[in-house]
Amino acid sequence: xxxxxxxxxxxxxxxxxxxxxxxxxxxxxxxxxxxxxxxxxxxxxxxxxxxxx
Amino acid sequence: xxxxxxxxxxxxxxxxxxxxxxxxxxxxxxxxxxxxxxxxxxxxxxxxxxxxxxxxxxxxxxxxxxxxxxxxxxxxxxxxxxxxxxxxxxxxxxxxxxxxxxxxxxxxxxxxxxxxxxxxxxxxxxxxxxxxxxxxxxxxxxxxxxxxxxxxxxxxxxxxxxxxxxxxxxxxxxxxxxxxxxxxxxxxxxxxxxxxxxxxxxxxxxxxxxxxxxxxxxxxxxxxxxxxxxxxxxxxxxxxxxxxxxxxxxxxxxxxxxxxxxxxxxxxxxxxxxxxxxxxxxxxxxxxxxxxxxxxxxxxxxxxxxxxxxxxxxxxxxxxxxxxxxxxxxxxxxxxxxxxxxxxxxxxxxxxxxxxxxxxxxxxxxxxxxxxxxxxxxxxxxxxxxxxxxxxxxxxxxxxxxxxxxxxxxxxxxxxxxxxxxxxxxxxxxxxxxxxxxxxxxxxxxxxxxxxxxxxxxxxxxxxxxxx
Numbered sequence: 127x128x129x130x131x132x133x134x135x136x137x138x139x140x141x142x143x144x145x146x147x148x149x150x151x152x153x154x155x156x157x158x159x160x161x162x163x164x165x166x167x168x169x170x171x172x173x174x175x176x177x178x179x
Numbered sequence: 180x181x182x183x184x185x186x187x188x189x190x191x192x193x194x195x196x197x198x199x200x201x202x203x204x205x206x207x208x209x210x211x212x213x214x215x216x217x218x219x220x221x222x223x224x225x226x227x228x229x230x231x232x233x234x235x236x237x238x239x240x241x242x243x244x245x246x247x248x249x250x251x252x253x254x255x256x257x258x259x260x261x262x263x264x265x266x267x268x269x270x271x272x273x274x275x276x277x278x279x280x281x282x283x284x285x286x287x288x289x290x291x292x293x294x295x296x297x298x299x300x301x302x303x304x305x306x307x308x309x310x311x312x313x314x315x316x317x318x319x320x321x322x323x324x325x326x327x328x329x330x331x332x333x334x335x336x337x338x339x340x341x342x343x344x345x346x347x348x349x350x351x352x353x354x355x356x357x358x359x360x361x362x363x364x365x366x367x368x369x370x371x372x373x374x375x376x377x378x379x380x381x382x383x384x385x386x387x388x389x390x391x392x393x394x395x396x397x398x399x400x401x402x403x404x405x406x407x408x409x410x411x412x413x414x415x416x417x418x419x420x421x422x423x424x425x426x427x428x429x430x431x432x433x434x435x436x437x438x439x440x441x442x443x444x445x446x447x448x449x450x451x452x453x454x455x456x457x458x459x460x461x462x463x464x465x466x467x468x469x470x471x472x473x474x475x476x477x478x479x480x481x482x483x484x485x486x487x488x489x490x491x492x493x494x495x496x497x498x499x500x501x502x503x504x505x506x507x508x509x510x511x512x513x514x515x516x517x518x519x520x521x522x523x524x525x526x527x528x529x530x531x532x533x534x535x536x537x538x539x540x541x542x543x544x545x546x547x548x549x550x551x552x553x554x555x556x557x558x559x560x561x562x563x564x565x566x567x568x569x570x571x572x573x574x575x576x577x578x579x580x581x582x583x584x585x586x587x588x589x590x591x592x593x594x595x596x597x598x599x600x601x602x603x604x605x606x607x608x609x610x611x612x613x614x615x616x617x618x619x620x621x622x623x624x625x626x627x628x629x630x631x632x633x634x635x636x637x638x639x640x641x642x643x644x645x646x647x
Contacts, residue, residue: 128306128310128312128315129312129314129315132315132316132319132320133319135319135320135322135323136319136322136323138323138326138327139319139322139323139326139327142326142327142329142330143326143528145330146329146330146333146525146528147525149333149521150521150522150525153514153515153516153521157515159509159512161196161197161515162197162512162513162515163501163502163508163509163511163512163513164196164197164198164513165196165197165198165199165502165511165513166196166198166502166638167263167264167265167269167411167499167502167503167638
């Protein structure tokens, strides 16, 4: 049973790793680099809280 | 549904920009912090008994608890103000400066990646020990742990931390069940503390043994500061982060005390100090198959929860470095559907796998502890500068920690003691890591910093610091 579980673990690892690589490729070819890296630190903070005492 | 739509709207408020999702609450912050740490009760803390005896393990439980209570209080105050992914990195950037921030981010990535590696090795070894099958190795279990959890993190932070909440809660409850199953109010029936810890063997190496025990006493609480990495993904950072972090610390202090009491009452310190599975062994020693299996499963769940939180935190620290161009901005990509730092998660995945396959558990643990203690030393200096530059009343704080500067001084002093303890046990690794951080700092200062957009990196809308 344990050896079988070990093979199942290898199988799951390969399948999920392949899925992530596929999704990575799909996303990077669908969206522009500018959009993907458009996140900015602190913007929500600036808009929602404004730091007024 | 309405709440989900509102959340989505607030995160796309700046037009077409893709940012991390603000979907987490205080329970997720608790799950992140306690999830990373709780594995330390299942293995790690007990090596302090090898260094200084069972009583030394209890002394460091409380003294290191003081260190981490200071960490939690200081962290809660600063991060309730600097609510950005990257946690202590973002704090260092705004309060100390870019070079410190770069180093702190590396401390974070090293601490969490090495802890993830240790968790995966522990999980693999635990399964192999349970199976007892000739030819079965831990490699497949290590690979599955790291890849499945990376996939979970890739798919979204909400599900990742929901899972962490459930498995951390189960692991925690197992410690409580074990504690109450051994009649803790009665000595002699199951527990034999008065026989196992006597004045003759309580501190076999004297007080220097207590100092040496600090190195592994860190494991009782290592990683609780990881809650701050969720700062950009919690709905109300000023409330959720202090609440989740302090609740987590209280939870861990209780778990640490229960763990020591049960284990020290069931095992002689000579064995307790070398076993890899103190709680699982405690379950076996009760003679109950139910408790034995419960603690076996809880050990696996605790390792899973810790690795899961570590992947989350290391990826956010790496992502933040990319976003500020301290590293190539390629790493700052956010997945447009899942809203996670997917490239950082994928980049760190093979690194964790490589270390898990080639490093041994002790080396990985030591690198994790060293990076953690370097980070805590920074935090004690950071809070002093923060209070000096922006005194109370000059900016809005979600939480103000009491007794300043006492927690900072206590934290700094205990970090120095811990460095000495690490030097006693792993002096060459300490020197090697110090040299590494020195060289990488030179690289950052003389080469990388010219790529940084200097005005863009300071994003908090604060007034000018006092004295500037």
